Amino acid sequence: MKTPVLDVARIRKDFPILTREVNGQPLLYLDNAATSQTPVQVIDTIVDYYSRYNANIHRGVHTLSQEATDAYEQARVKIQKHFNAAKAHEILFTSGTTHGINLVAQGFTEFLKPGDEIWVSALEHHSNIVPWQMLCQRTGARLRVIPMDEKGELVLQPFREGLSNKTKLVFCNHVSNALGTVNDIEAIIAAAHEVGAAVLVDGAQAAPHIAADLQALDVDFYTVSAHKLCGPTGVGILYGKEAWLEKLPPYQGGGEMIETVTFDKTTYAGLPHKFEAGTPNICGGIAFGAALDYLNAIGMDAIAAYEDQLLAHATEALMKIPGMKIYGESARKTSVISFNLEGIHPYDVGTLLDKMGIAVRTGHHCAQPIMDFYRIPGTVRASFSFYNTLEEADRLAAGVERARQMLS
């Protein structure tokens, strides 16, 4: 057995859920690309918030409100530092990645005119294609697609050739949720900027593996969900360059986002509050900060190195199974393995794995265009996190082989 590059035995003690049994078997959780599990440090932060200083923020003069405000704003700074944004007010709290994407799509309504072009990648989550289709319907802009190849990588040549002064916005995920491909967003951003187009990157799948350096990337917008990063559900961030956020109109009206209100006129608050109408997910924001503290204590580089080891080990073990086909064969990918067994429906494999206590995802992974490209109904997707072990990768392979024998 290879030696893991991380002290996984110690790390696993931080995750209470990993001691659970499912269908009489120890839980083997391999659905991390859908949501990650929560360490006790983050759970404690949530309990502490509701036990000690639950209060509404930004307005109260009382102690609890000030403590909650401080903790929430400290979390914003932690997020800023983690992703190396230039300023804390460039980090907007959202309900998650989808909210961030809609905020940008809504804001661009007034910047677009008929004939303008928006590019999206072929590797998108289909729910992420919808906001751009709606934006095109509102404005008369045209949606264009950066194509993909058999290996599950984006083909940038048609995109480079198609860019022009009509191109206003480019949207791409940093990492594909269905295949795990790490996209060459550096090249996409540089090419888009040459024609003056803005770039929004969906970092939901990348953030658990890569701490993006937003200033070095020079990306205009970047969006992330906390629940894929050991944080709670219902909270995330949208990063936007200050100049863009100043330009973009407010997304929702309500409390927090206003400076003065009369029946004649409202003036808006400055950044980031202009985009944070209403009482936010205060506890969620603070817990997101705690999740980043947890990950940084282990080290993002150590996490990435270990997940690479898990990916290589699991891929090798799975490839020994007859009829195994892995989708997404890019040299740069995160610890996601999307696969099928020849002649066997992914749903059957997933159902039998669940009976063995192994949690994987089956289906089209909300990426129907990718499934259509490969002409398959879906795949089985096993996604690993740093708290998974090399032994668990072997257990997955043994489970898949057992399922294959039952189903053949």
Added chain:
Amino acid sequence: MEQQDIASIQQDIVEEFSMFDDWMQRYEYMIELGKSLPQIDPQYKTDDHLIKGCQSKVWVHAALEDGRLVFTADSDAIITKGIIGILIRAFSHQKPSDIIAAKTEFIDEIGLKEHLSPTRANGLVSMIKQLKLYAVAYETQMES
């Protein structure tokens, strides 16, 4: 031969499944049942016969023969085929009024309880609903 009623067929199925000690044997048996499913005529494998709400595709066709409904089906997933096969064994060749009135608790008793949750992606609930809808449609037709 006299056609068994739905309740006694369900009782037979429960007894067959009670012989198995573990989930693996139950699923292996279900996979076998799936393989012996009365096959739908390929001409009916269309979107009109597709049951919505399943992660795998399930087609069901119903025809009235001598006042009784005869079901045929297919699926692209074997376990789903087994599940629809069990349902068809319990409900096929029965009078529409009996299908409408039939209970479905036997699913629970054969250890497939987890498939009964309406939020499960496999759509067992949708399958039962579809079989009963066919029965309602033919019952109405027979009355008119």
